Every structure is written in C-alpha cells, then in structure tokens.
Amino acid sequence: MLKVEETQPVEFSSELVSKFDEIVRRYPEGKQKSALLPVLHEVQAVYGWLSSSAMDRVAEYLKISPIEVYEVATFYTMYFLKPQGKFTLEVCRTGPCCLVGAEKLLNYIGEKLGVEEGEITPDGLFSYRGVECLAACGFGPVLQIGPEYTFYENLTIESVDKLIDDLKAKAGKS
Amino acid sequence: MGRKLLLEHINVPGINTFAVYKEKGGYRAVEKALKTMSPDDVVEEVKKSGLRGRGGAGFPTGMKWSFLAKPEGVPRYLVCNGDESEPGTFKDRFLMTHIPHALIEGMIVSSFALGANTSYIYVRGEMMPQIRILEKAIAEAKEAGYLGKNILGSDFDLELYVQPGGGAYICGEETALLESLEGKRGNPRIKPPFPAIAGLYNCPTVVNNVESIAATVPIINDGGEEYAKIGIGRSTGTKLISASGNINKPGVYEIELGVSVEDFIYSDEYCGGIANGKRLKAVVAGGSSVPILPANLILNLVNGDKRLMTYESLSDGGFATGTMLGSGGFIVMDEDQCVVRNTWNFSRFYNHESCGQCSPCREGTGWMTKILHKIETGKGSYSDIDLLVDVSKQIEGNTICPLGDAAAWPVASAVRHFRDEFEWHINEPRLSQE
Ligand SMILES: NC(=O)C1=CN([C@@H]2O[C@H](COP(=O)(O)OP(=O)(O)OC[C@H]3O[C@@H](n4cnc5c(N)ncnc54)[C@H](O)[C@@H]3O)[C@@H](O)[C@H]2O)C=CC1
Numbered sequence: 001m002l003k004v005e006e007t008q009p010v011e012f013s014s015e016l017v018s019k020f021d022e023i024v025r026r027y028p029e030g031k032q033k034s035a036l037l038p039v040l041h042e043v044q045a046v047y048g049w050l051s052s053s054a055m056d057r058v059a060e061y062l063k064i065s066p067i068e069v070y071e072v073a074t075f076y077t078m079y080f081l082k083p084q085g086k087f088t089l090e091v092c093r094t095g096p097c098c099l100v101g102a103e104k105l106l107n108y109i110g111e112k113l114g115v116e117e118g119e120i121t122p123d124g125l126f127s128y129r130g131v132e133c134l135a136a137c138g139f140g141p142v143l144q145i146g147p148e149y150t151f152y153e154n155l156t157i158e159s160v161d162k163l164i165d166d167l168k169a170k171a172g173k174s
Numbered sequence: 175m176g177r178k179l180l181l182e183h184i185n186v187p188g189i190n191t192f193a194v195y196k197e198k199g200g201y202r203a204v205e206k207a208l209k210t211m212s213p214d215d216v217v218e219e220v221k222k223s224g225l226r227g228r229g230g231a232g233f234p235t236g237m238k239w240s241f242l243a244k245p246e247g248v249p250r251y252l253v254c255n256g257d258e259s260e261p262g263t264f265k266d267r268f269l270m271t272h273i274p275h276a277l278i279e280g281m282i283v284s285s286f287a288l289g290a291n292t293s294y295i296y297v298r299g300e301m302m303p304q305i306r307i308l309e310k311a312i313a314e315a316k317e318a319g320y321l322g323k324n325i326l327g328s329d330f331d332l333e334l335y336v337q338p339g340g341g342a343y344i345c346g347e348e349t350a351l352l353e354s355l356e357g358k359r360g361n362p363r364i365k366p367p368f369p370a371i372a373g374l375y376n377c378p379t380v381v382n383n384v385e386s387i388a389a390t391v392p393i394i395n396d397g398g399e400e401y402a403k404i405g406i407g408r409s410t411g412t413k414l415i416s417a418s419g420n421i422n423k424p425g426v427y428e429i430e431l432g433v434s435v436e437d438f439i440y441s442d443e444y445c446g447g448i449a450n451g452k453r454l455k456a457v458v459a460g461g462s463s464v465p466i467l468p469a470n471l472i473l474n475l476v477n478g479d480k481r482l483m484t485y486e487s488l489s490d491g492g493f494a495t496g497t498m499l500g501s502g503g504f505i506v507m508d509e510d511q512c513v514v515r516n517t518w519n520f521s522r523f524y525n526h527e528s529c530g531q532c533s534p535c536r537e538g539t540g541w542m543t544k545i546l547h548k549i550e551t552g553k554g555s556y557s558d559i560d561l562l563v564d565v566s567k568q569i570e571g572n573t574i575c576p577l578g579d580a581a582a583w584p585v586a587s588a589v590r591h592f593r594d595e596f597e598w599h600i601n602e603p604r605l606s607q608e
Pocket residue numbers: 227228229230231232233238241257258259260261263346347348368369370381461463500501576580
C-alpha cells in the first residue's frame with residue numbers, strides 16, 4: 001500500500017487542465033504518458049504536494065493506471081507525498097558545497113526553525129531538508145525554494161537570517 | 175588568454191535575448207547549415223572537429239551521429255541531456271542561464287544534421303528558472319522563423335520542447351533519461367542496444383550533453399578543421415570547466431584543452447590559487463565519480479612532466495596514478511579538508527541516488543556509506559579499510575549502468591592515495607570525532 005496522507009478529493013480547475021493539454025501536445029500521438037512528470041509538477045505547484053486523490057485524477061487524465069503515477073511520484077525526490085510548509089528550504093548537502101560550509105548552514109537552519117528536517121514549523125510557514133548537488137557547486141552554499149525553485153547562492157548565516165525574515169514578511173506574519 | 179568559443183560574449187548585456195545574441199553573430203550556423211550544407215555535410219564537419227562528448231564519457235560526437243539508424247518511415251529524435259547532477263559540475267546550468275540561444279542554435283543545427291523534426295531538451299526539474307529561460311528563448315527563435323515549419327524557407331521543420339525531470343541523478347544516464355522522458359521511473363536500460371538504434375519510443379535517438387550541442391555552433395561557423403586546431407592530440411577544442419571548492423575564484427571557465435593543471439589552479443585567469451593562503455591537498459578533476467588525486471599527482475605525471483587538462487593527460491597512469499577529465503567538474507580541497515569525510519559524503523550521495531535495480535550497487539553503496547561513517551566517527555578498525563576496498567571491488571563492473579563504478583572509484587582511490595588518513599581516524603578515535 002502506498003502511504004500518502006489523505007485530504008479532500010480534488011478536482012482540477014479548467015486552467016490547470018488546459019495547461020495539461022498544452023503539455024500533452026508536445027509528444028507524438030499515443031505517447032501522452034510522457035507528460036507525467038511535467039503534469040505532476042503543475043499539480044504540486046497548485047496544491048503544494050501530491051495527494052493520492054490528485055494522483056488518481058492525473059492517472060484518469062493521462063489514461064494510465066494509478067500505479068504508473070505512484071511509481072513515478074515515489075521515485076523522484078522533487079515530489080512531496082505529504083504537506084509541506086509554505087516555503088520549503090532545500091539546502092544542498094553534497095561534497096563540494098560541504099567544502100564551503102553547507103553542513104553548518106543546514107544545521108543552523110534546523111536550529112533556527114526549531115523543527116526536524118521534513119517537519120513544518122507551527123505557523124505553517126517553513127519546512128526544510130537537505131538535497132543533493134544542485135549544479136551550482138561554485139557558488140555554495142546554495143538553497144532553493146519551490147514551486148518556482150527560486151535560487152539563493154553564496155549563503156551565510158546572516159543572509160539566511162535575512163531570507164527567513166523576508167519570507168515571513170512576505171507571508172504577512174512577521 | 176585562451177580562445178573562447180562558447181562564452182566569448184558571456185558578459186555582453188542582454189546576450190540572453192534573441193536580438194543581442196543575433197547581433198553578436200548568433201544563428202549564423204543555422205543559416206549556413208540550412209542554406210549551404212546537406213545534413214551529411216554537417217555530420218562530416220562535426221567528425222572533422224574531433225569533438226568528444228562533453229557529458230563525461232568523451233565519445234566522439236560525429237561518430238555517434240553517424241551510427242544513428244535511419245529506417246524508412248520511423249522518426250528520429252535528438253534529446254539534449256541537461257540533467258547535470260554530477261557533484262562538482264555546473265557548466266550546463268551556467269550556459270543555459272546566461273546564453274540560452276547558444277543551446278537553441280546548436281539544437282537546430284544538430285537536429286538538421288540528424289533529420290530529427292521533434293527534439294527535446296531534458297532539464298533537471300530543479301532548474302525551473304532555466305527551463306523558463308529556455309522556453310522564452312525557444313519562443314523568440316520561433317517568432318524569428320528559426321523553428322517551426324520550413325525554417326528559413328528550407329524544407330526542414332523542427333519543434334523543440336523542454337522537458338523537466340523530477341529530481342534524480344540517475345536520469346543523467348542517457349537510457350534512464352529516455353525512460354524518464356517516457357513518463358517512467360529512471361531505471362537505466364541495458365546497453366546495447368544504444369539509443370542510436372533504439373532510443374526514445376524505441377526510435378533511433380541521439381542523446382548529447384548541453385555543451386556538446388552548443389559546441390556544434392562554432393564548429394559549423396568556423397569549420398571542423400579550425401576547431402580541431404585548438405587543443406592537443408585527440409583532445410580538441412575548448413572545454414567548460416566547473417571549478418569549485420577551496421579556491422579564490424570558483425566559477426565556470428572555458429579553457430583550450432591543453433592548459434596545465436597548475437596554471438588552471440594557480441593563474442589569475444582561472445581559479446586564482448587556493449583560498450585563504452592554504453595549501454592544495456587534493457583534487458577531484460572530473461566530477462565526483464572520478465578518482466581523487468593528491469596534490470603531487472594532479473599537478474605532475476609520474477615522469478615529472480606537468481599534467482595537462484586533456485582527456486589523455488588526466489588519465490595518464492591509469493587509476494594507479496591518474497584520473498579522468500569526465501564532466502569537467504574540478505573540485506579542489508585544501509589542507510584542512512578531511513578526505514574520509516568527503517568520501518563518506520560522496521558514498522552517501524551514490525547510495526541515495528542508486529535506482530536500486532542491481533544488488534551490487536543498491537547494497538554496496540549502502541555498505542560503503544556505513545563503513546565510511548564508522549571510520550569517520552572514530553569507531554572503525556583496520557579491517558574496515560580492507561572491507562571497504564573489497565566492497566568497492568564487488569560493485570565495479572558488475573552493474574547495469576556506470577553509477578556503480580562511479581560510486582566505487584572515489585572510494586577505492588581515496589584509500590589508495592590517502593590510506594594514512596583512514597588509519598589516523600582509527601588510531602585517534604577521539605580526535606576524529608571532533
Ligand atoms: N555530466 C554529468 O553530470 C555526469 C556525467 N557522467 C559521465 O558519464 C559517463 C558515462 O556515461 P555513459 O553514457 O554510460 O558512457 P558510454 O561510454 O556508454 O556512452 C557515451 C555515449 O556514446 C554513445 N555510444 C557509445 N558506444 C556506442 C556505439 N557503439 N554505438 C552508438 N553509440 C554509442 C552512447 O550512447 C553515449 O551517448 C562517465 O564517464 C561520467 O564521466 C556521470 C555522471 C554525471
């Protein structure tokens with residue numbers, strides 16, 4: 001059994017479905033399964049994560065079986081199978097970034113937010129996790145924030161403090 | 175100053191737009207290819223250039239193109255590999271961010287050469303900003319008549335799409351990438367058949383790295399022979415090197431193949447020396463999967479000659495005293511860095527990224543990570559070092575794709591060249607915990 005947290009059944013908006021339609025047109029007739037990864041990104045951008053109901057709707061839309069969607073959603077690290085904070089800080093924790101202080105920064109973020117990796121802060125604003133090399137090793141430490149994957153380079157404790165403050169302000173909860 | 179073919183205009187304001195790129199001589203290669211050359215002429219120029227795959231394996235691009243099967247009535251595909259996930263490698267992201275039209279232009283020229291009418295650029299999903307940049311560049315090129323039907327009045331049609339990945343290093347392996355592009359898990363296929371025979375949707379497909387595709391532009395503009403004049407021996411042309419770690423000027427550098435490693439590390443044109451006045455300890459020269467070398471071996475060959483930044487010179491001495499150019503991810507470590515810890519970090523990475531199809535890779539990477547962690551935290555014994563080497567040997571050569579080798583080589587080379595450091599962790603358990 002696939003363990004995903006359940007929420008209300010979802011129905012996709014017509015805007016979202018027309019985005020799906022646009023994606024499916026990129027592939028030859030009958031190869032609409034190729035749209036699966038991009039479609040899941042669109043769904044996650046709207047809902048913040050992939051519930052099993054959302055995945056089932058995707059399967060119906062692409063005319064594939066639900067297991068084909070679960071297989072993919074569980075294989076790739078970008079897809080969240082449970083709700084996340086409004087902002088998920090993803091810090092690179094791979095070798096080259098560690099040579100310039102990434103591990104310390106990741107620990108600092110954990111202490112500052114006061115939650116474990118993968119958990120959400122009580123105000124619902126933040127979660128964080130270590131991720132693998134983000135192809136920016138010369139500009140480390142780096143972090144990204146979905147769904148647009150905004151990128152921050154050459155981070156320091158001070159710049160991370162400021163980033164978190166700015167995000168709080170943006171969310172109107174400072 | 176070395177010649178720049180890919181990054182010549184990188185500092186020109188607005189070079190990411192179609193207008194400025196074109197003003198700086200962009201899209202001449204498309205004009206030349208479509209108006210004055212046949213597809214086979216283009217393949218021939220790329221063969222003459224001696225260009226070797228910039229994704230890491232170094233396979234001659236022109237030769238790969240000439241292997242493409244051409245059965246009647248079956249579509250052929252060009253798929254650009256923009257998955258760039260090898261730790262230490264960040265050149266493709268740099269190129270796509272700052273000069274996206276170089277890739278789009280290369281895709282048009284290469285698709286024309288291969289007879290592909292639909293081509294995909296597979297970009298790792300985390301690079302959403304780069305995906306947007308490429309989509310914008312494609313729209314601009316289409317608007318100007320360089321994509322779509324009857325490009326520049328020729329009978330060549332091309333549609334170009336960007337496909338996001340989902341976050342998985344293994345999808346950089348070309349057959350895993352094709353599986354992913356078909357909407358599946360990224361499990362590598364058994365090769366042969368190579369994609370050139372059976373690739374995307376089982377059709378003949380060429381997969382090329384971002385930098386390889388972009389390099390076709392200067393090759394067509396100036397001719398393959400001109401390109402081949404740069405470099406040494408079978409290492410022709412220029413190469414993007416991603417320089418990271420403890421250096422004064424990390425970043426992406428375009429070098430003429432053949433500069434010395436010493437110049438690359440110490441000259442102000444490139445890395446500008448080791449940061450904070452420290453000494454050089456070790457280098458991982460071609461992305462995390464290649465063997466690590468200590469300072470003396472990366473700077474000099476065993477015969478005392480200077481080691482050069484070429485495919486041949488970097489691999490001189492085999493794995494006993496050499497390494498590989500790989501993807502050009504040049505990771506520099508200063509004297510304060512711990513080789514054991516870095517090796518543990520890489521093993522953890524490969525363990526995390528193993529697709530799990532082959533037991534030597536799936537289990538072996540986990541074992542290596544555990545043993546390295548044990549040694550690193552001062553709980554190891556001498557026999558653990560031998561066990562580590564043993565496990566790495568069990569993986570090497572026994573797996574479907576080279577991720578297994580990529581996980582084994584760094585471990586084996588770290589023990590080969592830095593055994594004393596592993597032993598120190600065992601002898602000084604208290605110190606090594608700090
Ligand atoms: N850029 C990056 O982020 C990373 C790069 N790598 C590099 O990838 C390399 C391994 O890549 P592979 O694709 O497994 O190497 P490979 O040697 O199997 O293939 C290289 C290319 O040549 C083609 N080819 C080889 N023989 C052929 C034949 N007889 N007919 C038609 N085509 C043929 C393959 O299809 C492929 O495109 C490693 O050396 C490593 O340096 C590894 C990890 C990440």
